[in-house]
Amino acid sequence: MEEKKNILTYEGLRKYEDELHDLKVVKRKEVAQKIKEAREQGDLSENAEYDAAKDEQRDIEARIEELEKILKNAEVVVEDEVDLDKINIGCLVRIRDLEFEEELEYKIVGSTEANSLKGKISNESPVGKALIGSKTGDIVEVETPAGTFKYEVLEIQRANN
Secondary structure: OOOOOEEEEHHHHHHHHHHHHHHHHHHHHHHHHHHHHHHOOOOOOOOHHHHHHHHHHHHHHHHHHHHHHHHHOEEEEOHHHOOOOOOOOOEEEEEEEOOOOEEEEEEEEOOOOOEHHHOEEEOOOHHHHHHOOOOOOOEEEEEEOOEEEEEEEEEEEEOOO
16 A cells, blocks of 8 residues: 655655654654663662653654654645645635634645644645635635535735745
């Protein structure tokens, strides 16, 4: 089975590469030092510092593996080349919620980069999926577990990181 491509913006790619570098270069050394110091305390069977350091080491290694997998299957969207005639990954979109008459702004990103608190929605989310391919002026209906929502696409622009 072919692994799923992780669609990333350059900003997302840089963020993951920086985190991976930090984990490999800084965090691994820090946790190795903690383990060494805990070992020097003697009996490991009742050594909470040793257990905590080993747990931290396991978490770091798991995250490194996860990041390497994301980056191995990364497909980077060149935001400067995004077609602004229709919504696609890498666009910044301004829409109006027709029920509540409020304007919303989202950056459409791949699923690994999504963060609704920062206005980044996944192309795989209900809203993202419905918006992809839409043009300025389109009315988009989004089916969600909470009901159907209608949005008007007001503007599509290049996302500035």
